[in-house]
Amino acid sequence: QWSHHHSGDDIQPTGLRAPEVILGHPWDQGVDVWSIGCLVIELIAGTPLFAINPFTKEWTLDEDHLAQMTDVLGEQFPADMLSKSQNREKFVKEDGTFIHSAVPREPTWHLRSFLTSEYSLIRSNEKEIGGAYDFLRRCLHLRPGDRSNVKDLAEDPWLSTGSQTESTSSIV
Template identity: 30%
Template sequence: MIESPGINELFEQAPSKVFVSSDVTLPPPDDFYIGSHEFCAGDEDITESSELSVRLADFGTSSWFDNHLTEWIQPAMLRAPEVTLGADWDHKVDIWNLGLVVWELTQGAVLFDGSWTPQDPYTGEAQLAQMTSLLGAFPKSLLSRSRECDRYFTSDGNLLKPSTFGSLCLNDMCKNRLNCDMSDSDRADFLDFIMAMIRLDPAERPDAKTLLGHKWIQEA
């Protein structure tokens, strides 16, 4: 969502009918969660703004941690592996999402599109194969608690449908992007930031507070 005067005013006026107070007491403007509300700022000319800011605010497939609306969450191309595999999930799925969104915004390409070829549709099998080609074998600790494990993996943890992607390297993928104008040092910090968020084991992904202290963020 592009920030604009109208949208900023919407957030500054909280709590209002757009926002519903939560049971947790937090300092404003954090003492609310967003309820269903249509808001359009299409009449505003954001091209005249001297500064352009972006607020991440897509709640289309969101859910509560303690009261799951569904276990099948997240857009397909941003879906965390534990969701695809039917394992229990928590806030670390958002960290996975953030890593993929930051990659897409900076590189202009989806990291795990879930397609065997550019002409093929998305499948969970292809997406898991892409993850394996880049990140290595799935940890047994995740597979052992995954309700859909037998759908994708053999009993010894190998993919039922072998990967055709070969061995992928995030550094090479970054250098090959036309819009990757980074120094070697900046690219190393950027890749470390991304890799921290897309660990296959959710327990190994840092929380948001830790990520704020990452060198790539601090020196941006």
């Protein structure tokens, strides 16, 4: 099976890139689940989940991207994940804070805010917001092992025909 054969680590478009890829942590099919989550939120909200343009010169593109991930998800990178990441020292100090954490950066919305924004296709449907949020949280975890697999995602209740509104049936 090819799922464990890697021809390189330069994978995924920047805005869809999973945290383990940026950090140089071992990766697997979980990177695809991360990308699915990023794409679904972009289809619903009409905007990318991560703005790939650092607010200041001090923050590198990748460091800012990782910081946005922690903001959007309300999680911090687990110490055991950072200890297995080849690029940790480029972005994160020993105490788990970002190298440039003292330098202000553009604030980032929390994941739920994307679903309720004025551009969201489901902003006025609380049931859809809840279902989409639960689905996205199954896709988007900083720790790769905490993400659902593709088979389980395909069986998510939010994707079933009965839970879709007219506004979302065209995107799922």
